[in-house]
Amino acid sequence: MWQFLLIYTIISGGTQNFVHSAVTKPTEHTILVSHANIRDRKFQTHFIDELNTLVDTAAGVHLNELLRELRTNKDYAAHAVKIETATSVTQLIPKTVYLKQLLDLKSNEHSLVANDYYTVRNLNFVAKLKRQLLQLQEESASELRNLRWYNLCVQFWYNDGLSNQTTTTRTSAKRLNNSTKTLAAAATATNYWADVKLAPLRAEAVRATSTAATPMAHIDLERFARTLYANVKAAGAEIIDDYLLTVRKLLQEVIEEKHIAASTSSTEEEEAVAADELPTNVSKEELHALHVSKLSKVLNEIDAILAIEDFYAKRNRLYNYLEKDLSADYEQFKNSQYAHEDLSVILEKLNRKGLDLFVTFIFSNFEFLEHLQETWRKLLPWPSQANEAPLEYDPASQRLFNVHRLYVEFKGDWENSERYDAYQAEVKSLFTDTRNGSANMHIFELLHNASANVGTVTLNMIKAKCDEL
8 A cells, every 4th residue: 555655645746846847937939920910911921931941940950961871871872963962952842852762772772771761751741741831831822812802802893883874974973972982981991001000191291381372281292202102112012022922932843843853864865955055965964953043043033132121122123133134034044945844834833823923913013003092092181170171282282182083083983094094194294203303202103103004904904803703
């Protein structure tokens, strides 16, 4: 009996000590996305990104350690080139493919030991985990993109209810009034960037000019432009990044497949490729590596653009690359032996993912214009009370109201090209008059570029896509 009492005492004391330790000294864990909140719109995006980074870092250490062991193992002395190639690969899945092939090569020459089987099992686990994370990342991005598009499409579905009305002046006025109400209602709803904090731009930004015969209110254009840019730059940069990340993921998948194809191909000699000026003694693996380097050049440029924080600088770097460097890169790519194959793969991937890069671009551009114009509306110094008489503004200030008014009119009757032409003319005039001003005036250039890509034809295309959703 005393033995049982002793065991009970030890267990009880041990349990109490364990509980006491758990209460007084909690285990510290690294919290993923500690800067985010589960209510945040991009919580999933950041969470999955950090999981991917964690898996890449943790698994990468173990894979590289295994490669170091193989490098010093005499059984793999004949495969030194493949080991070095595997070491140079940064992507996790191709690296696991190389390692499994090295173990397969050993099995053809020497008998495998038990640890080799466990190694293959663990390599399969790492590759499967990475693929599942990438699939989860793709599903999350697609869902978020569809939610963004849905928010843009609501207004078109609303306007469909007005499509049977006649085009009389009275009806047009009614449509404009309904559209204005719709925009006002949308402003109160939870929108894409609902956490944007707008600096007050009311009484302190409006003053009566005493020099005019009839005192007129004035809006400080410099401050208006500066405040407007401050409140749209994060959204603009995010839209560019989301688009580039979509393209980047496609290229990354092609590059990874190239690495895997190169690792599984034989080492027989390829015929010379005249366009690339390759000697006849170049292996398939070397051909793939050369072609991957050309794709990686585009990938590196995308990474450089993604690293730029300022929206205007990011946008300029992207436009300069598209207008200048990309044409030269494309010529090199087009003359490559694998160009047709790569284009087919990319198109097949886009089709499988249900993606159209052009449709994504026009939606993204329209999304930015909507956000910019809604922020513009909020910054205008409207009367604070319903019975308050509106002020009379000088021509320069009135133009800011005109831009807003003409956009609302265009949105209310977006199939009318004259509405769009009037809006675009006002925007172009504002851009022309401010293009040589301070850096704050760059926002009007961004407005001009965005509005130039949103006309009646474009909105018809967007509506047609909305009807498919």
